[in-house]
Amino acid sequence: MFASSSFNLPNLRSKPTPFVPEPNPKTPRSSSISLHVNVEPPSKSESEPQAGKLKGSPQLKRWSRARAIRSGRKLDRPSHESQVAEVSRPVHPRESTNEEPGTATAGDGEARLEVNMGKSIYMVSDGTGWTVEHSVNAALGQFEHCLVDRGCPVNTHLFSGIEDVEPLMEIVKQAAKEGAIVVYTLADPSMAESAKQACKLWGIPSTDILGPITEAVASHLGVSPSGLPRGAPGRNFPLSEDYFRRIEAIEFTIKQDDGALPHNLTKADIVLAGVSRTGKTPLSIYLAQKGYKVANVPIVKGIELPKTLFRIDPEKVFGLTISPVVLQAIRKARAKTLGFSEQARSNYSEMDYVREELESARRVFAQNPVWPVIEVTGKAIEETASVILRLYHDRKHRCSMPRISKLY
Amino acid sequence: MFASSSFNLPNLRSKPTPFVPEPNPKTPRSSSISLHVNVEPPSKSESEPQAGKLKGSPQLKRWSRARAIRSGRKLDRPSHESQVAEVSRPVHPRESTNEEPGTATAGDGEARLEVNMGKSIYMVSDGTGWTVEHSVNAALGQFEHCLVDRGCPVNTHLFSGIEDVEPLMEIVKQAAKEGAIVVYTLADPSMAESAKQACKLWGIPSTDILGPITEAVASHLGVSPSGLPRGAPGRNFPLSEDYFRRIEAIEFTIKQDDGALPHNLTKADIVLAGVSRTGKTPLSIYLAQKGYKVANVPIVKGIELPKTLFRIDPEKVFGLTISPVVLQAIRKARAKTLGFSEQARSNYSEMDYVREELESARRVFAQNPVWPVIEVTGKAIEETASVILRLYHDRKHRCSMPRISKLY
Structure with a gap:
């Protein structure tokens, strides 16, 4: 290792x-x-x-700082006054100094920047x-x-x-x-x-x-554990069917992303439908990692949905919905990242447009009452995935005590 | 919930x-x-x-069986003779029967199929x-x-x-x-x-x-835990920078998959290079879920690599290699899945071709000694990801005790 x-x-x-x-x-x-x-x-x-x-240690502080920088956290606004101490000179990598405890100094010349x-x-x-x-x-x-x-x-x-x-x-x-x-x-x-x-x-x-x-x-x-760490000789990862299934699911899901191949919806295990920025892509990928082939279909106001969506087994389709206020906030952040100009696609994150698009999704869901509609507001991807898989397995197995079973 | x-x-x-x-x-x-x-x-x-x-319970048996079927496990070859008992008639969903313990029966008419x-x-x-x-x-x-x-x-x-x-x-x-x-x-x-x-x-x-x-x-x-389950009110998932970063990484990685946009290699945090079926795609996706933007570049014998690959920071490039025997086995399985005819692309999984392609990758790696080359044979995706991230953080932070640090 x-x-x-x-x-x-x-x-x-x-x-x-x-x-x-x-x-x-x-x-x-x-x-x-x-x-x-x-x-x-x-x-x-x-x-x-x-x-x-x-x-x-100085290294530790630099890592914390590097991480803070990467995550975009503001460094020149100390979050905890009592924890900020000034350092008198720039700190260079690998230099051996004892700095004030509780702070991380900025490397190479930015003496006043600290993180908690x-x-x-x-x-x-x-x-x-x-x-x-x-x-x-x-x-x-x-x-x-x-x-x-x-x-x-x-x-x-x-x-x-x-x-x-x-x-x-x-x-x-x-x-x-x-x-x-x-x-x-x-x-x-x-x-x-x-x-x-x-x-x-x-x-x-x-x-x-x-x-x-x-x-x-x-x-x-009634069996003793092997005591072998994962990377130990003799614990080589076998090329199991499960391994190939996961890889196939990931590749299928990537190709299928964002409604790319609607005629392939039939082959998916799970189909997600929702307006832009309801988290379809990260959710699809999360489920794919668990071995499910996922397709997702964007609902865009004024654009017709693929006919296949209404022909496939409705029990595998899940609608996603979200609060308009939260959706607008996400879309604004998205528009900024993509560098949309104020003119072009400006309505994408406008509240009226957001509401109308969610309403058109709601109508589609109402016409397809078999699809469960999942509220994603305030949910992490892992949580929405958990809800979907619970329903998916429950529908498949029709039991009174929903569970996901697996054979090892 | x-x-x-x-x-x-x-x-x-x-x-x-x-x-x-x-x-x-x-x-x-x-x-x-x-x-x-x-x-x-x-x-x-x-x-x-x-x-x-x-x-x-009968349901439990059906689920096990359903799972076994999905995973492609052979059901008509009992893996444990002592545990297989014959059931005398087909079992229908929701039917209340007490079957032989230790076996799962096939639903709807396949009375002789059982799983452990x-x-x-x-x-x-x-x-x-x-x-x-x-x-x-x-x-x-x-x-x-x-x-x-x-x-x-x-x-x-x-x-x-x-x-x-x-x-x-x-x-x-x-x-x-x-x-x-x-x-x-x-x-x-x-x-x-x-x-x-x-x-x-x-x-x-x-x-x-x-x-x-x-x-x-x-x-x-010195703080009491909240005692609140994940889905409880008051534990709503905040739209943190970390959340947006993860989603951006996933979207970047999907778009970047399989060398699709070589001019974007500069924007990636991590670049993976390796021949077909060394696990670049599932590995990229796994890393993306952890918030890293990953690009991958396939090395194909006789096809020139994008020039950008050699211009970007070599410290973020990782080469993947694998045993030719295992690679051949994976490619054979792949060729079968894709339905390659015996003629078309038949050399893809031929041992001579596999060896030559790995050799051409080895030459590329030798010319770029800064790239760590990771042996993926016998490693699960999670393991290779762990090795890459350890090296990635170690190189970034130059410490004598490699670790991945994170601020919560």
């Missing part, structure tokens, strides 16, 4: 007992970023909000890391009321492909220095135990995401 | 203490599928493999269910050595949008009848507690996926 080989460490996978070095933060053993930060044991009052006391750092969550995985990322993401959904815009930002750091105990220990040490918590998915029981013990020694809270569910499944099946 | 409203039950969300009805399997309260199955307490020796003793049922895992979520599905999926990765092809199949059943205690109790009851385990993500603590207590009462092993990580984050931030 790339990440572990970039550490140039010997492979310790066969080590049977967990290896946990003594905490010794004063003498870091490698040239890792831990060299550049103040070394202090994590504060005892870690569980209280204490925004100004966070530690962060937030509390850190270290996510460690021996595989792709998507499971731990997904779980942490879901948990963070429970704290929406206090994340970045409410002054309690969280920084997650994903370390994937960690298959050896030495990089694992480096990460735990770094987490201790940053006052981070550690969340991990490590298939090898001795690695998981090492992570647990090391975090205990360093006084860091840690959570094992994969362990409990793996144990439950093991005892349910 | 759809699933819970389809139960037509009163909303009990405000109930402060967990509601756990007494187990009384002899008198099911609703017209759910539990009416149609033998009611027996789960066997005591549940943890031992006992393939022949599984219970399943497997042990059940019930996944219960108050939201989309993707977190619990993702986690169970990852855990099942630890049992690849014993899943369907090795005679120890597992059936997962996803119940999403479960926001009320009554459908929750129905599900637990049904799980008890099927000898399933229950894995859940329930944001409302009283719902989670109800699930736990009910499973305990019924003697079903249960695992809370979201609870431990949510608690860890809560104590790290």
Whole structure:
């Protein structure tokens, strides 16, 4: 794996007992970023909000800033006054400085720009890391009321492909220095135990995401888990029918996007109909990733819908609708991105036009009462997908307790 | 939410203490599928493999079968002789019959076709269910050595949008009848507690996926979790910059697919280059879902590559390579799907041609040593994506401990 080989460490996978070095933060053993930060044991009052006391390496701050820039967040408007400290000079990459904690400095000459750092969550995985990322993401959904815009930002750091105990220990040490918590998915029981013990020694809270569910499944099946990380030899991904089905679904859906080939609607598993900017494309792609062939048909005022749409099995068609106010906001953003001039297509995001177009969609839906109409306002793509798949499977299987079943 | 409203039950969300009805399997309260199955307490020796003793409702069997048919699995070749029992007559939808346990019958007249049922895992979520599905999926990765092809199949059943205690109790009851385990993500603590207590009462092993990580984050931030499921009022999905960025990335990537607009390579965050069937398209789409604009450039023997490819920042270009044997197998499957005649494009999957094309790609990669070349043989799309993103962020941030950081 790339990440572990970039550490140039010997492979310790066969080590049977967990290896946990003594905490010794004063003498870091490698040239890792831990060299550049103040070394202090994590504060005892870690569980209280204490925004100004966070530690962060210069690299970490640059990454946060780079991310903030990419996401378009405004950097010259500090979101948390108490957390902003001025730095006296520009910081250059790889330069070893101890900056004010709790801020990220702008690299190369923009001394007054800072971003809020937030509390850190270290996510460690021996595989792709998507499971731990997904779980942490879901948990963070429970704290929406206090994340970045409410002054309690969280920084997650994903370390994937960690298959050896030495990089694992480096990460735990770094987490201790940053006052981070550690969340991990490590298939090898001795690695998981090492992570647990090391975090205990360093006084860091840690959570094992994969362990409990793996144990439950093991005892349910009466079979021991393999203990092999995803990328391990012997766990090669087989070219299963499921793999080909997913790829076929993705390719079908891309070709089919935006009503491109209406005569192919018959071949789709799911057909989405809705006006522009109801999220048909990202929704189609999300469903395609799950193995469903999706076609989508745009409803545009004054343009006739393809006849095929009314000839195919109506049980596979789903209408999408949205609040006119939200749709207008989305369309305005879209028009800006596309660089529409004020004249050309100006009505695209005008409220009257938006309402009329939604009304014409409503009439189409009313004429086809078998199509479920899904309200997408305020829903993430994943949520709308979940509603559609629940209905899809329910209609297919006609059961009183809707569920999606899968054979492994 | 759809699933819970389809139960037509009163909303009990405000109930402060967990509601756990007494187990009384002899008198099911609703017209759910539990009416149609033998009611027996789960066997005591549940943890031992006992393939022949599984219970399943007729619906469940039909779903398994439907899924097996969709996935193209051969049904007339039983994978587990001991689990196959003959059914004497065709089974019709919604018909209430008690069939031989451990088999799924073919509906409507195909009496001799059966599929292996497997042990059940019930996944219960108050939201989309993707977190619990993702986690169970990852855990099942630890049992690849014993899943369907090795005679120890597992059936997962996803119940999403479960926001009320009554459908929750129905599900637990049904799980008890099927000898399933229950894995859940329930944001409302009283719902989670109800699930736990009910499973305990019924003697079903249960695992809370979201609870431990949510608690860890809560104590790290010093903030209480909201306890609100994803679809709850007040948890509306905001139209964040992240949302628009993801959609833009998906739309860019679709338009860019398969080298369609080479002059746009400059705008991409990541550019993938590789011969046909190295997984460029599904990989592009996977990365796009994560918010990266991806372009892909097919390397075809004898066709000149777009000049832009060599002018753009080489640090964002990734080469894909694959074993010729595996590539040939994939291309053969592809050629069959596309219905290539034996004459037309026959060399596409011929070993000599496959080797030559890979060799021409290798030469291109050798001339561009900055491009990392990623071996995709035996890797799932998610794995290759993980490797690419690790390298991408590492190159961007030049740190000694590769990670992907994100601000929430």
